[in-house]
Amino acid sequence: MAMDTVDAVVVGAGVVGLAVARSLALRGRDVLVLEAAHTIGTGTSSRNSEVIHAGIYYAAGSLKARLCVQGNAMLYDYCARRGIDHRRCGKLIVATSGEQVDQLQSIQQKARGNGVEELRLLSRAQAQALEPSLQCEAALLSVSTGIVDSHALMLSLQGELEDMGGVIAFNSPVALMNQAQDAIEIGMQDGTWLRAHLVVNAAGLGALSLARRCNGLNPQYLPRAFYAKGNYFTFSGRAPFTHLIYPVPEQAGLGVHLTLDLGGQAKFGPDVQWVDDADDLSVDPARGDGFYAQVRRYWPALPDGALQPGYAGIRPKISGPGAPAADFMIQTPQEHGVDGLINLFGIESPGLTSALALGEWVADLARC
Secondary structure, eight states, rough: OOOEEEEEEEEEHHHHHHHHHHHHHHOOOOOOOOOSSSOOSGGGGSSSEEEEEESOSSSSSSSHHHHHHHHHHHHHHHHHHHHOOOEEEEEEEESSSSHHHHHHHHHHHHHHTTTTEEEEEHHHHHHHHHHHTTOOEEEEEEEOOEEHHHHHHHHHHHHHHHHHEEEEEEEEEEEEEEEEEEEEEEEEEOOEEEEEEEEEEEEEHHHHHHHHHHEEOOOOOOOOOEEEEEEEEEESSOOSSSSSSEEEEEETTTSSEEEOTSSSOOOEOOOOEEEEEETTOOOOOHHHHHHHHHHHHTTTTTTTTOOEEEEEEEEEEOOOOOOOOOOOOEHEEEEOOOOTTEEEEEEOOOOHHHHHHHHHHHHHHHTT
């Protein structure tokens, strides 16, 4: 069977897939991006808080810590150079009880171990001087946290890729892959086949499913997929905050926090709802009842009836309920044995912040 041969294929046109494709193109690779949807960033990349994270919470030496801190600096620089709307608004991590104040100090120490220095521990009075409507015992101010127009970021990455000769093929779901001599054969759902010297599996929520459809890859090397839905509720009105407000982190997530969009509109979320169906993006209005209780710990004046169901996103996790959060998993042929294949698993938060650094990391691995 005759097949067209391409140099490098990236599966998935979310923010990470686009960043990887751009980095490969910058190194002179001919890049084809295969995207199952009709446009860029329709999955997790468009269903998040659009926060530029500082790198505070992650285990020292982990990929999440290293790539988030590096990606934070790269993203601010990239947005400034490319004219992408963003704001370094800062965030307050708030302790709403005396027991949580010690946790703030632990968070600060962990963050410093990751190279995050722009942190200030604030008293109640200092925090309320910044945010008079805030109720807390103490707070940790992260100066380098911000927000970004994620769609504009992805459009910029797409534009750069295409300017360098890269191509994105939309409505192009991959059915299976075969390990072949000196290449990977890619079977499309429409029956066509391609050969590629390099394949980067950046399919997000579908990355593990795609890896399982790779003939020649032993499934014993693949982690298990878990899906944690994050529900968001929008605020009908103008919230009296200029910083992002985060509670002390909870299991599997960062708690129901207040984030702002670039127009100053507030939203709350995400919560953590373990689900089996990665396509279920409905928001149950009844979950808003729990939001009120959590938000009022740091904003007691939240009015009744002010929260409306907004949207939901799914975290592509590789650790389940009750387990410590897993690190990013970037699998190379040295781990799974399939020459030319790099798998990206568990690319949840801080994936958006880390995207440019992830792109560089994967492009470097592709040269090995």
